[in-house]
Amino acid sequence: MKTGFGLVLAGVMAVLAAGQAVAEDTGFYVGGSVGWAYLAGEGTDRIEDQDFDFSDDDVGYKVYAGWQILPFLGIEGGYVDFGEVEDTTPLTRTRIATDGWDAFVVGNLPLGFIDLFAKVGVIAFDSDLDFNGTNISFDDSESGTEGAYGVGAALELGSFAVRGEWEYFDIDGLDDLSLWSVGLTYQF
Structure with missing residues (x-):
């Protein structure tokens, strides 16, 4: 009987401590990530009407800042x-x-020292195309604003967090533009 009371008391203390830790998970943060960017697409040569398609990956990176308004809701923006x-x-x-x-608007699920998150937003992008064919070469650029979303997890280490995520950017003409990244975040 005495052991049961001790377990209940320990559980209540853990919940209160977790609630205090969650309450401290609000405020301004900055971060940076590096990872693998993947892009596929297709198009038509405007002069000779030849179709082309491509897919490749490269190293991508991002820097961002955000405000965790509530433990479960934040906003974030970056390059x-x-x-x-x-x-x-x-x-x-x-x-x-x-x-x-x-x-992005970021929804956060705090689970102690690990946070799961999902985000939805927009990207204002610039894309430069250089096409060289056997009989024709051309350069083109496009810019616009399109939708974006992502999911990820962050492992909290005091004011720092190691963050891994996947983001998808829904840009017309660029299929499967996505970024898998790992980075570090600092919360003030």
């Missing part, structure tokens, strides 16, 4: 660079470099 992807065949070479500024 993301997807690197330069290139696809070469015997007759063509396609190179695309894409970067942009993004903004």
Whole structure:
């Protein structure tokens, strides 16, 4: 009987301590991540009406800042660079470099020292295309604002957190533009 009371008391203390830790998980944060950017796409040569497609990956990175308004809700924005992807065949070479500024609403599920999160938002992107074929070469650029979303997890280590995530950017003409990344976040 005495042991049962001790277990209940220990459980109540743990819940109160966790509640205090969650209450401290609000405020401003900054971070940076590096990872693997993947891009696939297709298009048509505007002059000779030839179709081309490509898929490749490169090192990508991002820097971001955010505000954890409540333990379960935040906002975040930053700069993301997807690197330069290139696809070469015997007759063509396609190179695309894409970067942009993004903004997200972030839903957070705090589970002690591990947080799971999902986010939805937009990216204002710039994409530069360089196409070289056997008979034709051209450069093109496109910019716009499109939707984005992602999921991830963060392992809290005091004011720091190690964060891993996957993000998808829904840009017309660029299929499967995504970024898998791991980084470090500091919360003030």
